[in-house]
Amino acid sequence: xxxxxxxxxxxxxxxxxxxxxxxxxxxxxxxxxxxxxxxxxxxxxxxxxxxxxxxxxxxxxxxxxxxxxxxxxxxxxxxxxxxxxxxxxxxxxxxxxxxxxxxxxxxxxxxxxxxxxxxxxxxxxxxxxxxxxxxxxxxxxxxxxxxxxxxxxxxxxxxxxxxxxxxxxxxxxxxxxxxxxxxxxxxxxxxxxxxxxxxxxxxxxxxxxxxxxxxxxxxxxxxxxxxxxxxxxxxxxxxxxxxxxxxxxxxxxxxxxxxxxxxxxxxxxxxxxxxxxxxxxxxxxxxxxxxxxxxxxxxxxxxxxxxxxxxxxxxxxxxxxxxxxxxxxxxxxxxxxxxxxxxxxxxxxxxxxxxxxxxxxxxxxxxxxxxxxxxxxxxxxxxxxxxxxxxxxxxxxxxxxxxxxxxxxxxxxxxxxxxxxxxxxxxxxxxxxxxxxxxxxxxxxxxxxxxxxxxxxxxxxxxxxxxxxxxxxxxxxxxxxxxxxxxxxxxxxxxxxxxxxxxxxxxxxxxxxxxxxxxxxxxxxxxxxxxxxxxxxxxxxxxxxx
Amino acid sequence: xxxxxxxxxxxxxxxxxxxxxxxxxxxxxxxxxxxxxxxxxxxxxxxxxxxxxxxxxxxxxxxxxxxxxxxxxxxxxxxxxxxxxxxxxxxxxxxxxxxxxxxxxxxxxxxxxxxxxxxxxxxxxxxxxxxxxxxxxxxxxxxxxxxxxxxxxxxxxxxxxxxxxxxxxxxxxxxxxxxxxxxxxxxxxxxxxxxxxxxxxxxxxxxxxxxxxxxxxxxxxxxxxxxxxxxxxxxxxxxxxxxxxxxxxxxxxxxxxxxxxxxxxxxxxxxxxxxxxxxxx
Numbered sequence: 001x002x003x004x005x006x007x008x009x010x011x012x013x014x015x016x017x018x019x020x021x022x023x024x025x026x027x028x029x030x031x032x033x034x035x036x037x038x039x040x041x042x043x044x045x046x047x048x049x050x051x052x053x054x055x056x057x058x059x060x061x062x063x064x065x066x067x068x069x070x071x072x073x074x075x076x077x078x079x080x081x082x083x084x085x086x087x088x089x090x091x092x093x094x095x096x097x098x099x100x101x102x103x104x105x106x107x108x109x110x111x112x113x114x115x116x117x118x119x120x121x122x123x124x125x126x127x128x129x130x131x132x133x134x135x136x137x138x139x140x141x142x143x144x145x146x147x148x149x150x151x152x153x154x155x156x157x158x159x160x161x162x163x164x165x166x167x168x169x170x171x172x173x174x175x176x177x178x179x180x181x182x183x184x185x186x187x188x189x190x191x192x193x194x195x196x197x198x199x200x201x202x203x204x205x206x207x208x209x210x211x212x213x214x215x216x217x218x219x220x221x222x223x224x225x226x227x228x229x230x231x232x233x234x235x236x237x238x239x240x241x242x243x244x245x246x247x248x249x250x251x252x253x254x255x256x257x258x259x260x261x262x263x264x265x266x267x268x269x270x271x272x273x274x275x276x277x278x279x280x281x282x283x284x285x286x287x288x289x290x291x292x293x294x295x296x297x298x299x300x301x302x303x304x305x306x307x308x309x310x311x312x313x314x315x316x317x318x319x320x321x322x323x324x325x326x327x328x329x330x331x332x333x334x335x336x337x338x339x340x341x342x343x344x345x346x347x348x349x350x351x352x353x354x355x356x357x358x359x360x361x362x363x364x365x366x367x368x369x370x371x372x373x374x375x376x377x378x379x380x381x382x383x384x385x386x387x388x389x390x391x392x393x394x395x396x397x398x399x400x401x402x403x404x405x406x407x408x409x410x411x412x413x414x415x416x417x418x419x420x421x422x423x424x425x426x427x428x429x430x431x432x433x434x435x436x437x438x439x440x441x442x443x444x445x446x447x448x449x450x451x452x453x454x455x456x457x458x459x460x461x462x463x464x465x466x467x468x469x470x471x472x473x474x475x476x477x478x479x480x481x482x483x484x485x486x487x488x489x490x491x492x493x494x495x496x497x498x499x500x501x502x503x504x505x506x507x508x509x510x511x512x513x514x515x516x517x518x519x520x521x522x523x524x525x526x527x528x529x530x531x532x533x534x535x536x537x538x539x540x541x542x543x544x545x546x
Numbered sequence: 547x548x549x550x551x552x553x554x555x556x557x558x559x560x561x562x563x564x565x566x567x568x569x570x571x572x573x574x575x576x577x578x579x580x581x582x583x584x585x586x587x588x589x590x591x592x593x594x595x596x597x598x599x600x601x602x603x604x605x606x607x608x609x610x611x612x613x614x615x616x617x618x619x620x621x622x623x624x625x626x627x628x629x630x631x632x633x634x635x636x637x638x639x640x641x642x643x644x645x646x647x648x649x650x651x652x653x654x655x656x657x658x659x660x661x662x663x664x665x666x667x668x669x670x671x672x673x674x675x676x677x678x679x680x681x682x683x684x685x686x687x688x689x690x691x692x693x694x695x696x697x698x699x700x701x702x703x704x705x706x707x708x709x710x711x712x713x714x715x716x717x718x719x720x721x722x723x724x725x726x727x728x729x730x731x732x733x734x735x736x737x738x739x740x741x742x743x744x745x746x747x748x749x750x751x752x753x754x755x756x757x758x759x760x761x762x763x764x765x766x767x768x769x770x771x772x773x774x775x776x777x778x779x780x781x782x783x784x785x786x787x788x789x790x791x792x793x794x795x796x797x798x799x800x801x802x803x804x805x806x807x808x809x810x811x812x813x814x815x816x817x818x819x820x821x822x823x824x825x826x827x
Binding site (some may be wrong): 049331391393395396397398401402406407408409410411412418421423424427450451452453454456457477478480507509510512513515516535541543545546 | 556570604615616617619620621622623638640641647648650651652653654655656658662663665666667668669670686689690693697699713725752753754755756757758759764768783785788789791795825
């Protein structure tokens, strides 16, 4: 039998059987305790260790604790699960825009990628890439493919459920026979015919009534008269089965990645130092990267907000207890290791004023430029592009640890006043390398060397003896000068009073032979009218010839 | 004090082709020779200094310590040729300074031939300067310096470090410097000269005699110790007339001193040159 026509849809269902537990355990320290989630006083999900201890889904809390006293219990939280599922949706959106969250199918994400199979090099290649993209999120996966959306979802849940029959969140058995899945609708119908009726949402509602009919599988159910079924169980059941079997159109609501990323994560223990914060931030960072992949973009900046203790009690105090760490990248990146490194450096130097209860990560600065092309021979150390990238990373890392105002580059300002002749700018790698192109500094011998390399900020007052300045108790020898610098009268009205200078500069030799740059006011202090406090004709040390 | 046998060093560098032992193996080294450096070196631009440095220049991929009595004695004029050469050789890499002792003046750097556009300055977070900084552990700047050296992304590195450092800090830096393609200069206060250091090359600098000159003692190198003091001419800040004025001052001071009845040697001018060395040594 030939394969389906090229336009036939190919739905891939990604089921996350242990999503609720994994979303909760992601922020827990790995202690090796058995874990279980509780919903309405009953166990809702258990991990492998708890299963080994005999804890089962549906038990009461007391029973579970009697079986496993060291059991760590958490409340199930639909919001937390939805956030984790959203990250999976974003990761899937990187492969196809047709991503669906089916209602009533648990933690399942559906992708329709029939049109792109050739692009990805076949179903198996696409599945491998999807698994690789989902791996950083750290979930167990079960996959199945089918020509209809609901069919794929049913297949994957059926297979995930088929492991230990008593639990719904059992081991994820991903049968190889489900991939690439039944290629045609008749094959799908044959396969699903043996599935239990409770896979359908309406079938689960009427499970007892259907079982009372002596019907177990979908094939048996469909063998009954349709009119009777519709009258007895309502039209929803037949409608659902028809959609799954491809006998009725199945319109979908497509998922979209939001234009801005904003996710929160709750810390289950009050974090008072940066190590547990980093673990939770890494989870958020992976979700951020999944979102960036869905937007086909790279991250230019993001912001991690630490919500302190008081913010949880009263929303009004939120502004005071929250602490936002903004990290700007010199070159946009989607490298989880690099972003994590920057975040870690930043968190380590941050002193926490209050214990942190929640983290949130925001990002609205994306770079849509095409990614840098990969290297055919990546070990070319002399390549300027890789070198610039390495330098950018180094500077980014230094800035993340020390702060933007501690990693600086020099900028010359054309001003005669020495203290205004330079300016500091944050050192971004891009500007550094751009400046390197214009760094033709000319012939060094052509420039006179009459300015000191080291400028003291502010100038250091010197004592005076016999009309000569003294430094370290010894009079200086004035060897050269005066050089008059009189400028800046236009700055007098500004806040920095006294930025107008009228000075006579001398090059002086100290007792040990080193050269100093000293000045005195051109006018006596009385005429100057400034509160210099150094007396008439005071001398200042302004620079050293290094 | 410059009387220790300096003839030993001349016999060794470059290796004599007629000496059968020197031709035996490149790593063969006799204690009477100046060490040969396996890696590359950068010329210091001062022939008198190159002769005394193992390998004939500043060693790459390792630390070089310069000890100064105070900043501003001509250290940058000494290091400007090597910085310029390294910036020219590695056009995509910056010159990184850690904790410079004062504000660098871009025009002066340009006059020295250093492209200030490619200068990156890393400052430690504690605002303490001067004496207060000596007591504080410079953890930030040590961290940044170590990562910069290990990343090998800088053309040349100059770091002004306090004299007091944790015991293992310099050893870590020396290890990290192996990833750095150029020389790594640590500038520290002269009081650190009695402390042990893993840097294979340590120099003690003094200003003078007179302006635009530098005296240099090699405290440690691979090879026999150099007992004497090297005198280097630096690029001149002063015009010739100003330098003559300085000489006049010197002569006047010598005359004034010789008129005072002292039990010091008569050659006061010579004493004035030797005295600081004697005090430090």
